[in-house]
Amino acid sequence: MPMLKHPRTGRPHLRTVSITGVGSYLPSRILTNQDLEKLIDTTDEWITSRTGIKERRIAAPHEATSDLAFAAAKQALHDAKISADQIDLIIVATITPDMLFPSTACLVQQKLGACRAAAFDIEAACSGFVYALDIAAHFVQSHTYDTVLVIGAEKMSSVVDWKDRNTCVLFGDGAGAAVLQNRPTAHGLLTTCLGADGTKATLLDMPGGGSACPASTESLGKGMHFLRMDGKETFKNAVNAMVSAATEALNRCGLTVGQIHCIIPHQANQRIISAVGERLGATEDQVFVNVAKYGNTSAASVAIALDEAVRTGRVRRGDLVLLVVFGAGLTWGAAIIEW
Ligand code: UT7
Numbered sequence: 634m635p636m637l638k639h640p641r642t643g644r645p646h647l648r649t650v651s652i653t654g655v656g657s658y659l660p661s662r663i664l665t666n667q668d669l670e671k672l673i674d675t676t677d678e679w680i681t682s683r684t685g686i687k688e689r690r691i692a693a694p695h696e697a698t699s700d701l702a703f704a705a706a707k708q709a710l711h712d713a714k715i716s717a718d719q720i721d722l723i724i725v726a727t728i729t730p731d732m733l734f735p736s737t738a739c740l741v742q743q744k745l746g747a748c749r750a751a752a753f754d755i756e757a758a759c760s761g762f763v764y765a766l767d768i769a770a771h772f773v774q775s776h777t778y779d780t781v782l783v784i785g786a787e788k789m790s791s792v793v794d795w796k797d798r799n800t801c802v803l804f805g806d807g808a809g810a811a812v813l814q815n816r817p818t819a820h821g822l823l824t825t826c827l828g829a830d831g832t833k834a835t836l837l838d839m840p841g842g843g844s845a846c847p848a849s850t851e852s853l854g855k856g857m858h859f860l861r862m863d864g865k866e867t868f869k870n871a872v873n874a875m876v877s878a879a880t881e882a883l884n885r886c887g888l889t890v891g892q893i894h895c896i897i898p899h900q901a902n903q904r905i906i907s908a909v910g911e912r913l914g915a916t917e918d919q920v921f922v923n924v925a926k927y928g929n930t931s932a933a934s935v936a937i938a939l940d941e942a943v944r945t946g947r948v949r950r951g952d953l954v955l956l957v958v959f960g961a962g963l964t965w966g967a968a969i970i971e972w
Pocket of ligand 1: 674675676679680683684759798799800802863864865867868871901902905929931959960961
């Protein structure tokens with residue numbers, strides 16, 4: 634029997650991977666730019682004009698990343714109309730795990746009661762959700778698993794230096810989740826492409842707390858357990874990498890940017906989002922933006938945005954959706970989904 638080709642990509646037709654449910658969770662506490670004006674030497678005007686961020690969510694002290702992930706996952710399971718015992722695998726993308734080990738995915742598995750599921754974390758910083766989608770899709774396509782829960786979750790407020798105005802104004806907490814399943818339909822994930830450049834690892838990092846620099850009085854004193862970023866260089870790399878990842882994904886599917894109904898870029902900075910949109914030749918209407926409300930939630934960012942886009946009717950059945958991400962590593966990626 635001849636190998637079936639996918640109608641859009643022209644590639645061998647593996648099992649179709651559909652996103653059958655999405656969900657998100659944002660902690661209730663809102664920290665506005667005006668609140669930050671009282672904590673550090675900054676202004677609403679500076680933050681708004683340089684980043685587009687107006688406010689961000691901050692998790693309660695008792696809420697860990699696994700709690701945010703669990704809340705988003707419950708919504709996604711409800712949306713997919715499945716129960717926790719149907720999940721074969723849980724992948725959590727995060728750079729703010731509850732602890733170094735066990736994985737946050739195992740803690741989420743316990744909270745959900747997903748007793749049949751295997752579970753592991755992946756770490757690709759702000760690109761984590763698209764990396765996790767790619768991994769999950771391969772498990773479903775290859776018949777290894779039928780139902781995979783993918784979560785991007787972060788408590789960024791636990792790793793930012795609240796005295797460093799260069800970084801603390803940028804980040805927020807939250808989680809987004811998606812259920813991936815095989816469905817006998819043409820709709821689904823059309824392509825994913827990933828990239829990385831470890832030669833630029835020091836542009837955005839948190840050096841303390843791992844095996845290279847275990848926690849000590851000295852490492853604490855030097856602030857090595859806080860996120861550090863060269864903002865300007867990161868900005869330039871973000872725009873270039875996101876444009877080329879999106880272009881590669883479009884080319885793989887034989888699509889033009891004009892055919893995409895909704896572009897969901899990583900929500901780090903309105904100026905990055907606008908520059909990426911312009912360089913791709915997209916209209917403003919095509920690009921989904923919620924950075925003003927949540928700031929940069931790292932691996933959760935596009936997962937939260939996807940859920941919001943679906944819930945508000947911005948993404949409808951049959952629409953073509955382009956996710957494009959960039960983060961520490963450096964890492965980047967893009968995914969195209971026929972919704
Ligand atoms: O999610 C992973 C990817 N992350 C990103 O993509 C983030 C990429 N970078 C950026 O978004 C931007 O570079 C920033 C928003 C971080 C900074 O914007 P910028 O236009 O590159 O500003 P800058 O770093 O050139 O800083 C300009 C000035 C500096 O003052 P001097 O040295 O010129 O006197 C900073 O000290 O703005 C100052 N500044 C602030 N002023 C008031 C930095 N942060 C603040 C602040 N409030 N919060």
